[in-house]
Amino acid sequence: DFALCSCGSAVEVDHDQNPIPDEDQVTQHDNNERMLRLVRQHAKRIGAFMWIKPRLESCDQDFEDMIASNRDIIYGIKVHPYHSKMAFNSEKVQDYIRLAKKYDLPVVSHTSNDYESSPQLVYEMALKYPDVNFVMCHMGLATDNQEAIELIAKLPNLYGDTAWVRADMVYQAIKICGS
Incomplete structure (x- = not known):
């Protein structure tokens, strides 16, 4: 019995795509530090996905240091393009993808019917970074999932949640992509 989690307290925009006010923003560091403390207490039962804030912050040395010093409990990097209001193929997101490659971590992304979270963009990054594993969370939420399934079937480094x-x-x- 093992669970993987991320902490979404650091979203950059709300469900209506309005920016979270500055006074209510939680930093990437504080968000992940809080999650890592919890995971560390239950490391035999819970693993962590590092939440990113590519719109307001960056893939900086502090973020890398958090991964390096907690690699035993970190299982991937979590991207939520909708709540960052930033396309998955943006250069800022790609900085995190390159870091994932360095630490041999998968990149897990929310996918949906909006442009920023589209399965097509995750597929394009999986093509561009064949040494990184990508997971399409929800396989295109609010869609019939067909596009995501077809894209997942094409690449060995692309998976569906x-x-x-x-x-x-x-x-x-499962029938098309395997289990």
Whole structure:
């Protein structure tokens, strides 16, 4: 019994795409530090995905140091393009992808029907970075999942996550992509 988690307290925009006010922003560092403290207490049961803030912050030395010093409990980097209001293929996100490559970590991204989170952009980055594993969370939330399934089937470093995916589409994904 093992769970992987990320902490979304550091979203950059709300559900309506309005910026979170400065006084309510949680820094990338503070957000991940809080999560890592929790995970460290339960390391045999929980692993961490590092949450990023590419719109307001950067893939800086502090972020890399957090990964390096907690590599035993960090299992990947989490991107939420919708709540960052930044396209998955942006240069700022690619800085984090390159860091993931350095530490042999997968990049896990929310995917949905908006441009920033589109499965197509995750696919393009998986093509560009073949040595990095990518996971499409929700396989295109609020879609029929067909595009995501077809894209996942094309690349060995692209995977699907079935949270919020209908059971019939999970079965179809397994049939087409394998288990």
